[in-house]
Amino acid sequence: MTQQPTASEKKSLVEDLGALTGRAFKELDATKTELQEKEKLLNQLASESMEKIKELSKINHDLQDKVGFLLDMSASMNKKNDELVKSNHELEQQKFHYNKMTMELKEKLDRVLSKEKELSMQRDFLAKQVDEKTQDLIKAAKFTVIGELAARLAHDLRNPLSIIKNTMDIMRIKPNMRVEERLQHFTRFDRAVQRMAHQIDDVLNFVKRSDLILQSTSILTVLDSAIAGVMVPSDVDISKPNSDIQINCDSRKLEAVFSNLIINSIQAINDKGKIKIRVVDLESSIQLEFEDTGPGISADILPKIFDPLFTTKQTGTGLGLSICKSIVEQHGGTISVRSTPAIFTIRLPKNIPQKYEIPNS
Numbered sequence: 001m002t003q004q005p006t007a008s009e010k011k012s013l014v015e016d017l018g019a020l021t022g023r024a025f026k027e028l029d030a031t032k033t034e035l036q037e038k039e040k041l042l043n044q045l046a047s048e049s050m051e052k053i054k055e056l057s058k059i060n061h062d063l064q065d066k067v068g069f070l071l072d073m074s075a076s077m078n079k080k081n082d083e084l085v086k087s088n089h090e091l092e093q094q095k096f097h098y099n100k101m102t103m104e105l106k107e108k109l110d111r112v113l114s115k116e117k118e119l120s121m122q123r124d125f126l127a128k129q130v131d132e133k134t135q136d137l138i139k140a141a142k143f144t145v146i147g148e149l150a151a152r153l154a155h156d157l158r159n160p161l162s163i164i165k166n167t168m169d170i171m172r173i174k175p176n177m178r179v180e181e182r183l184q185h186f187t188r189f190d191r192a193v194q195r196m197a198h199q200i201d202d203v204l205n206f207v208k209r210s211d212l213i214l215q216s217t218s219i220l221t222v223l224d225s226a227i228a229g230v231m232v233p234s235d236v237d238i239s240k241p242n243s244d245i246q247i248n249c250d251s252r253k254l255e256a257v258f259s260n261l262i263i264n265s266i267q268a269i270n271d272k273g274k275i276k277i278r279v280v281d282l283e284s285s286i287q288l289e290f291e292d293t294g295p296g297i298s299a300d301i302l303p304k305i306f307d308p309l310f311t312t313k314q315t316g317t318g319l320g321l322s323i324c325k326s327i328v329e330q331h332g333g334t335i336s337v338r339s340t341p342a343i344f345t346i347r348l349p350k351n352i353p354q355k356y357e358i359p360n361s
């Protein structure tokens with residue numbers, strides 16, 4: 001049989017129970033507080049996690065964009081790669097085609113080169129033949145010129161010779177003629193003889209070209225002796241340059257050039273008018289000009305007047321200007337003409353270049 005607790009035991013039990021309950025409540029409170037704090041912490045963690053999740057989802061989104069972009073790029077690169085492969089293939093084909101063409105061209109070039117060689121040989125052969133034929137033609141032309149010259153000289157000499165013969169006949173018939181008339185006839189003799197001498201000189205100068213005999217010469221002296229050698233009619237006024245220049249030349253040949261130009265001018269002005277001779281010092285060369293008051297030279301004959309045998313005169317040899325040209329060129333100079341008025345310009349080096357001292361053929 002169970003013994004019933006006493007009242008004091010009951011009271012102590014209640015007190016213990018109360019104390020226990022009080023402690024339990026306190027512990028409960030503490031736990032509650034602790035739980036609340038933990039809940040707060042959890043909430044905080046949850047909200048932080050949410051933030052992180054949001055952030056991660058944004059990053060994920062960005063990454064998805066980038067992956068999309070990379071995928072696009074990869075696709076377009078694949079496309080490009082396909083295109084490159086295709087064009088590479090085309091290039092290979094073209095390369096093959098070009099190589100084939102190059103080979104064909106090389107073959108053709110080889111054929112052209114051998115043809116060229118063949119042609120060059122044929123050309124040399126033809127050039128030789130042309131040379132030989134030219135020499136033959138020159139020879140034939142020379143004979144023609146000599147024949148023409150002889151015929152012309154014979155014809156030209158006949159005229160002054162008949163003047164001399166007629167004058168002599170008159171003088172023979174009239175042995176006592178007046179002195180003035182006699183002088184007139186002598187002047188006719190002189191003119192006829194001078195014309196013949198000039199024509200013979202022209203032919204000789206043309207036919208035999210001799211070497212230059214060079215010496216330092218005063219240009220005025222050469223001009224003076226050229227004028228002195230020509231019969232200058234009284235109505236012809238020749239003006240000479242004031243200054244003199246010294247040059248290295250063949251004075252005899254140069255005198256023939258000046259005489260020819262002066263005689264041509266006298267004939268052009270028909271024994272009446274002016275002839276102006278100018279000289280300019282050009283340091284290493286000189287320039288001479290012969291100008292006359294004649295009718296000038298028409299454009300159609302201007303390019304021909306230096307040709308041998310070209311003449312517009314009834315008794316001309318057509319050799320004067322051709323001889324002038326040859327002498328001036330032998331001196332390393334040039335002669336040219338312009339019109340109107342007729343002006344002949346000669347350029348001569350003061351010191352003749354070495355190559356022009358080579359004897360003429």
Ligand code: ADP
Pocket residue numbers: 260264265268292294295296297305306310311312313315316317318319320321322342
């Ligand atoms: P030629 O005097 O014997 O005719 P040239 O060779 O000296 O031979 O002259 C050739 C031609 O040039 C002359 O016939 C003439 O027509 C022309 N000519 C030369 N000098 C003059 C000049 N000063 N004025 C006009 N014509 C000229």
